[in-house]
Amino acid sequence: MMDELELLKRDWQKKDKQLPQLSFDEIYKMIWKKSSSIVKWIFLISIIEFLVPHLLYLLPSMSKNLAVWKDLGLGNFLLISNVLQYTVVLFFIFQFYRRYREISTLDNAKKLLLNILKTRKTVKYYVIFCLSLIFLSFIVMAVGIYLNEDPMAAMGYSYQPENISREQLKTTLIATVVVLGVVVTLVMGCIYFLLYGILLKKLKKNYKELKEMDI
Amino acid sequence: MTKDLEHQFVTELEHNQNIVHKVCTLYTNDRDSHNDLFQEITIQLWKAYPKFRGESKFSTWMYRVALNTAITLYRKSKKSIPTQDYESVMFKITADEYDPTEEQQLKLMYNAVRQLGDVDKALVFLYLEDKDYREIAETLGITEVNARVKMNRIKNKLKTILNP
Incomplete structure (x- = not known):
């Protein structure tokens, strides 16, 4: 019996007549269309990820929040964390750009997949860094409330609740801030990992397939 | 320019x-x-x-x-979802003389190939295009030996599909 694959090969090579044929003009139009490749998506989403936390500062309510930080006596922490954050962000952008430039469809499939996954990893570390910073800032705020004599006044509220003691109020505030911190961090983390989970599923699967071939 | x-x-x-x-x-x-x-x-x-x-x-x-x-x-x-019109054009069997057994075999094989993973498909595609193992290996970024091993596995898989 003839090798089955040879039979298929013979048939395959006669397929040309059945394939669609595009004209010069049709192809010419295509080269100006926008790419919708995974790399492009990763690039766009990463840019958004780098920008969004910084755009938040432009919102009026966020500037008000900054004032609360100062009133709670946390101005120094804010300054140091900002310097630290921007240093790290710059490093991440540099690293991201360098890796992004390395992605080339002229590489072999395995190297291409690896380079894309590496680029992605850079952003992943960046996001983990940001999430930790967000969580940390909630914790520091809780500490600030704990150390402050009159946290309500520092937060811009002038009224004094009557049927609750100052200590109880403090505890409630601290608990609220910590819970809020956990929730915000978790929700943002979930959105992020879900988004990339979907986007990178195919890449990861194919990379695994190629890696397994080489064992 | x-x-x-x-x-x-x-x-x-x-x-x-x-x-x-x-x-x-x-x-x-x-x-x-x-x-x-x-x-x-x-x-x-x-x-x-x-x-x-x-x-x-x-x-x-x-x-x-x-x-x-x-x-x-x-x-x-x-x-x-695979559409019928597309399937019938793309996978119309092109045997010179009509041979029902051969046609059946080819249909089964095309189906089997399309169910392979993305990487296996690439391997089969290059093989069907008559590329040698060196070129297949270079395109995918694996060693030549492993390309051969993998291709043999795919061949056996197709054989079992055709002769259950």
Whole structure:
């Protein structure tokens, strides 16, 4: 019996007549269309990820929040964390750009997949860094409330609740801030990992397939 | 200058478009997705074209970019369901003399090949295009020995499908 694959090969090579044929003009139009490749998506989403936390500062309510930080006596922490954050962000952008430039469809499939996954990893570390910073800032705020004599006044509220003691109020505030911190961090983390989970599923699967071939 | 480059590129692609169509046939199930993938491959080829300096044949270079796009860059816009009209055109058996056993076998094999994973498909595709193991290995980034081993496994898998 003839090798089955040879039979298929013979048939395959006669397929040309059945394939669609595009004209010069049709192809010419295509080269100006926008790419919708995974790399492009990763690039766009990463840019958004780098920008969004910084755009938040432009919102009026966020500037008000900054004032609360100062009133709670946390101005120094804010300054140091900002310097630290921007240093790290710059490093991440540099690293991201360098890796992004390395992605080339002229590489072999395995190297291409690896380079894309590496680029992605850079952003992943960046996001983990940001999430930790967000969580940390909630914790520091809780500490600030704990150390402050009159946290309500520092937060811009002038009224004094009557049927609750100052200590109880403090505890409630601290608990609220910590819970809020956990929730915000978790929700943002979930959105992020879900988004990339979907986007990178195919890449990861194919990379695994190629890696397994080489064992 | 740019106009020259555009013209040169489109002419070459027009001549070699069968390669891209064949990749699209293997990796998509309906005509819309086929056109989608064709377009994405064309964009990627055009983007990479300035870096292609004629070191290899235009077609060799095309295989690599086209497969890379199909395996890595292309995002299916939706879960596509195989449509009958597409199947019947793309997989019309082209035997010179009508042979029912052979036709049945080919149908089964095309079906089996399309169910393979993206990477296995690429391997089979290059094999069907009569590429040697060195080129297959280089395109995928694995060793030649492993390309051979993997291809033998796929062959056996197809055999069991045909002779259960």
